[in-house]
Amino acid sequence: MIQLSQQGNVHVLAIDAPDGNAFDEKLVAALHEALDSVEASAEGPGALVITGTGKAFSVGLNVPVLMQYSPEQIDAFGKAHLGLYGRLIKFPMPTIAAINGHAFAAGVFLALVCDYRVMRDDKGWFCISEVDVGVPIGAEVMAIAETKLSASVYRDAVLTGKRYTGPESLEANIVDAVCSEEALIPTAVEMISGLADKQRGIFKTLKSTMYGGTASGLGVSDE
Secondary structure, X not given: OEEEEEEOOEEEEEEOOHHHHOEOHHHHHHHHHHHHHHHHHOOOOOEEEEEEOOOEEEOOEOHHHHOOOOHHHHHHHHHHHHXXXXXXXXXXXXXXXXXXXXXXXXXXXXXXXXXXXXXXXXXXXXXXXXXXXXXXXXXXXXXXXXXXXXXXXXXXXXXXXXXXXXXXXXXXXXXXXXXXXXXXXXXXXXXXXXXXXXXXXXXXXXXXXXXXXXXXXXXXXXX
């Protein structure tokens, strides 16, 4: 479900889950476990690349699975899911999303909580799709988009459900670079490796200042 590898002091986390890497209780738990492993094995400088496998970075929530959960399971999943975003937005090392394919809904927010983003230039959409399926977005999650996107892109992405290609995402400053599928991970590693050499402690301090309010809304406070 999660593949972890390492290139120097850059950790690469690849999501390899069913149904387009869609979020359910098992995937969120596996992601938290993988982040625990990355933090434990990188006491010095380091960085993290998050990517997907197959045609999708993540298509969002695994709705058919979630609909089978009890109210107690839904509540626990919601807290763990929001906690994942809050944990990543101020993760104690630099992070970059290597968007290998479609990023929809919750998959968009997973990419946005990373510090940087690189996307394929030939295939894949970046889309906050909730408006087209009539699903509301909670204020705590909406704050992620408000924090990470320009005002006009935030408005249009949320209200129109626009499907941004890689080049369009670059033009809108949603992503920091686009490249071929073959160059995706090497580009992400190259982009983040300079920051990976810096001391980790400062990143937690700086990102807590930058994004602490958003993280707090997601249920993650400073320790």
